[in-house]
Amino acid sequence: MRKCNKLGIIIALVTFVATIAAAVAASVVYFEKKKKDEEDLEHYLDCSIQ
16 A cells, blocks of 8 residues: 555656646747747837838
C-alpha cells in the first residue's frame, strides 16, 4: 500500500510540474506574439505617416 501511495505522489508531482511548465511556456509565447504585433503596428503607422 505504501509503494502505491509514493508512486501516486510522484506522478502527481510530475504532473504538477509539467502543468506549470506548460502554463509558463504558453504565457511567454503569448506575450512575445503580442509584443511583435505591437512592433509591427508601430512600424506600419510610422511608415504610413511618412
